[in-house]
Amino acid sequence: METFESLVRAEFAPKNTYLNTASNGLLPARTVTALHDAVRLRAEGRSLDPLFDDVEAARAAFARLAGVPVGRVAAGASVAAHTGVIAASLPAGAEVLTAEDDFTSVLNPFHVRGDLKVRAVPLERIAEAVRPGTALVAVSAAQSADGRIVDLPALREAAREHGARTYIDFSQAAGWLPMDASAYDFTTATCYKWLLGPHGAAFLVVPEDFGGLTPVLAGWVAGEVPMDSCYGPVTELAHSARRFDLTPSLFSYAGLRTSLELIEELGVDAVRAHDLALADRFRAELRELGHEPVSAPGSAIVSVPGLGHRVPELARADVQVSNRAGNLRASFHLYNTPADVDRILDVLSD
Secondary structure (H helix, E strand, O other), rough: OOOHHHHHHHHHHOOOOOOEEEOOOOOHHHHHHHHHHHHHHHHHHOHHHHHHHHHHHHHHHHHHHOOOHHHHHHOOOOHHHHHHHHHHOOOOOOOOEOOOOOOOOHHHHHHHOOOEEEEEOOOOHHHHOOOOEEEEEEEEOOOOOOOOOOEEEEHHHHHHOOOOOOEEEEOOOOOOOOOOOOHEEEEEEEEOOOOOOOOOOEEOOOOOOHHHHHOOOOHHHOOOOOOOOOOOOOOOOOOOOHHOOOOOOOOHHHHHHHHHHHHHHHHHHHHHHHHHHHHHHHHHHHHOOOOOOOOOOOOOEEEEOOOOHHHHHHHHHHEEEEEEEEEEEEEOOOOOHHHHHHHHHHHHOO
């Protein structure tokens, strides 16, 4: 019988101490095989229909992880593109509430409009900062820089009270933090971090009524019958969220399909328990060394102020982490073990 440990061992064999999933997740062995197969299929001149089938399979798997009907899920390439569609839908003068120093892809499309009122507050105050006249709250579920998790229930309640829509980026959370996309107006996630997919695939979840969005980036794949929408304007947009699809990076989705299968096999709850156990142990041991990490309870991302300068030293010791604004950022996922925690602590204690 396969266990969590045996499944992970069969899929991953990192050649270093890899603690940088917040930048890029490792590819499972099955995903590497799927990518090779997809490239070979194209090189041999065979039909690409199986690769388009992979897009739909990946969409369905993400819908299950997000807890929404598949008809609410659009497939694209980046969070920034999805944010751009939402930004384009807002009327001039609309107020968008954001968290200070959130990831750029969640913020910048609202700023470049030039005619929106974008207001930024500390993450801890974002729920209380929702007010009458706030049109949209846009925030990451887990902060890229330091792993802090937004109080989603409080934010949801505040938005409901004031009639604001919500846009939540799960890029740094999907795969280890259970997500209920049905609780928000719009959610998004790129898939190359804890979802273990290749770069070039991202999803957007929209309401059943599309939430007032206009498919400003729609091409032929956004048609109800894509092959009938290749020439001239699209005369009939897809009746589902697929109207917001971007032409897919087929190789990426071929790999992503198998990555999402692995996440489903393992279960997000089991992944979360594994990841947080390692992150919490790292936090506790850091304190023993005299380093106080940024407070981010329940997060798989650990940020340590003042240690960013040691990232090159760690890299020379084959420990992969990140430097974010002078902070050392380590992030834990299913392929990490207690030995990885010991290894980074050994280097930091020298």
